[in-house]
Amino acid sequence: AQSVTQLGSHVSVSEGALVLLRCNYSSSVPPYLFWYVQYPNQGLQLLLKYTSAATLVKGINGFEAEFKKSETSFHLTKPSAHMSDAAEYFCAVSDPFTGGGNKLTFGTGTQLKVEL
């Protein structure tokens, strides 16, 4: 079964500092990977997705993620944090072979706090 592990349930950075949110996946086949953001009392918004076209994926709001097969990782980064980035971030994996196009398996989330 596909799964993702997000290391660190809470991450705190200073405004302007690098944001690094970690995600490792477990999959017997090349996975499709996603990062979603959830602001308080809201649904999920897609930041970016990896579908094997390119290992470095650029998303919205200045975020990007790099797929590293050797490390089974898909870490999310942003060069300079902004106060508006404070939210919960979820890594998710989709099974590319069972036709489960909408079947995402999510990690437990990382709460990002941005301090002045």
Add this chain to the structure above:
Amino acid sequence: ETGVTQSPTHLIKTRGQQVTLRCSSQSGHNTVSWYQQALGQGPQFIFQYYREEENGRGNFPPRFSGLQFPNYSSELNVNALELDDSALYLCASSSTITGAGNTIYFGEGSWLTVV
């Protein structure tokens, strides 16, 4: 704005009651799925519907059921509510069921509290 709308946004039910949650998918999207997000957890896949039929189900008991209508809108029904059913219920839509790399759009969810 994802174009996925859910109702109601908040509701409170008593243990043992039944609840129906509704979702309108983004225009042109024929695949709808439902997720349960308990407090402090990631969303968990309940099931998905394609062309009015259930196509894929997560580890949820039969008292969780759904419908998809010809206009692709959907309902999630939960019978015999339990306290642990208290959660945010998210609806998601996609333009096709094929290809696991499809972009999936989520609604803002329905908060269910069972007392």
